[in-house]
Amino acid sequence: MAVNRQWVLRRRPKGPIQDGDLELVEAALPDLREHEVRVRTVYLSLDPTNRTWMNDAEGYLPPVGLGEVMRGLTIGVVEASRSDRFTQGQVVSPLAGTWSDYAVVPADGLRQIHRVPGLPLTANASVLGMTGLTAYFGVTDVLRPQAGETLVISAAAGAVGSIAGQIAKARGARVIGIAGGPDKCRWLIEDLGFDAAIDYKGEDVGMALDRLAPDGVEMNFENVGGDIMMAVFNRLKVHGRMAVCGLVSTYNATRMPPSPNFGRLITHRLRVQGFLVMDYAQRAREMVMEMAPLVTDGRIKWKVHVEDGLENAVTSLNRLFTGDHDGKLLVRVSEEPS
Numbered sequence: 578m579a580v581n582r583q584w585v586l587r588r589r590p591k592g593p594i595q596d597g598d599l600e601l602v603e604a605a606l607p608d609l610r611e612h613e614v615r616v617r618t619v620y621l622s623l624d625p626t627n628r629t630w631m632n633d634a635e636g637y638l639p640p641v642g643l644g645e646v647m648r649g650l651t652i653g654v655v656e657a658s659r660s661d662r663f664t665q666g667q668v669v670s671p672l673a674g675t676w677s678d679y680a681v682v683p684a685d686g687l688r689q690i691h692r693v694p695g696l697p698l699t700a701n702a703s704v705l706g707m708t709g710l711t712a713y714f715g716v717t718d719v720l721r722p723q724a725g726e727t728l729v730i731s732a733a734a735g736a737v738g739s740i741a742g743q744i745a746k747a748r749g750a751r752v753i754g755i756a757g758g759p760d761k762c763r764w765l766i767e768d769l770g771f772d773a774a775i776d777y778k779g780e781d782v783g784m785a786l787d788r789l790a791p792d793g794v795e796m797n798f799e800n801v802g803g804d805i806m807m808a809v810f811n812r813l814k815v816h817g818r819m820a821v822c823g824l825v826s827t828y829n830a831t832r833m834p835p836s837p838n839f840g841r842l843i844t845h846r847l848r849v850q851g852f853l854v855m856d857y858a859q860r861a862r863e864m865v866m867e868m869a870p871l872v873t874d875g876r877i878k879w880k881v882h883v884e885d886g887l888e889n890a891v892t893s894l895n896r897l898f899t900g901d902h903d904g905k906l907l908v909r910v911s912e913e914p915s
């Protein structure tokens with residue numbers, strides 16, 4: 578019987594994750610009981626929010642406990658089943674996935690993955706998975722762009738931001754992306770069709786926005802927080818809308834950055850709305866129906882950055898906070914089924 582490697586949280590990180598905060602341990606795989614399924618992990622999704630689950634703080638999910646296996650979104654293949662709902666070889670995703678080689682779960686804790694013909698499995702772990710769902714409903718349900726309005730997206734070359742920008746462009750918005758470095762900015766404009774890009778590592782975001790949108794902007798799809806968010810917030814026009822998707826710049830922080838000036842909410846009658854992708858899980862089909870044809874024929878472009886080996890999950894996760902990745906960050910834990 579194969580050994581199951583699992584990443585266990587040993588210590589709550591202070592700042593960026595350090596050696597020893599998590600430990601890779603080996604556990605024996607239990608025999609399957611009735612209605613249980615054994616899933617071999619193929620892809621582990623690394624997401625900025627993983628870092629927030631390591632903190633002992635109020636969140637949208639309980640913190641991962643010390644001594645517990647790290648939580649994470651995974652896609653895998655059924656290796657053995659004692660349920661008549663799943664058979665060997667099916668591609669599935671556990672509802673409560675973990676950073677491990679295998680999951681042994683009850684059948685009602687699994688959902689089947691529906692592949693889109695012509696697209697690799699990595700699409701289900703990115704543009705047509707949780708990432709796409711976040712981008713799609715953040716734009717279409719929270720922001721609802723009107724043709725001609727200007728949208729600013731931070732972490733725009735990242736997994737969510739790059740898709741959100743393309744969806745907004747398809748709905749007629751003018752899109753300005755904020756990203757770190759000339760290569761990412763060039764990709765946004767030349768390949769994705771963004772109207773402009775701001776390299777926040779090379780220029781002041783506020784000054785760049787004043788140049789690109791001297792009268793202000795209607796919308797902000799916020800992924801970063803901190804100074805970048807503040808620069809955009811302070812340039813929202815009257816009746817501006819802000820979708821607060823994430824605050825990645827704060828996830829490793831030991832002290833929270835200053836808040837925006839709430840007075841501006843009143844003077845500019847702003848609507849600021851946080852949202853969570855899990856609230857849209859029941860509407861995934863809606864997103865896939867609209868996006869799958871656009872992804873298949875290349876009108877929506879997407880990238881994945883795949884790191885090999887469960888043993889590299891922790892060092893790979895840190896890439897999300899340095900920007901040292903090119904697309905949706907995944908770990909290939911084992912080979913895809915043929």
Ligand SMILES: NC(=O)c1ccc[n+]([C@@H]2O[C@H](COP(=O)([O-])OP(=O)(O)OC[C@H]3O[C@@H](n4cnc5c(N)ncnc54)[C@H](OP(=O)(O)O)[C@@H]3O)[C@@H](O)[C@H]2O)c1
Pocket residue numbers: 623624625626707708711732733734735736737738755756757758761800801805821822823824825826827852853854855896897898899900901902904905906
């Ligand atoms: N609300 C939800 O349900 C939901 C769901 C999924 C994701 N999210 C949020 O969406 C955001 C993007 O997630 P993702 O999975 O698509 O990750 P991602 O954008 O692919 O990767 C994170 C990116 O954030 C940027 N970044 C990191 N630290 C930064 C800092 N201090 N200042 C400026 N930029 C920084 C980096 O881009 P550069 O190289 O450009 O610096 C990095 O590549 C995150 O905030 C995440 O928490 C929310």
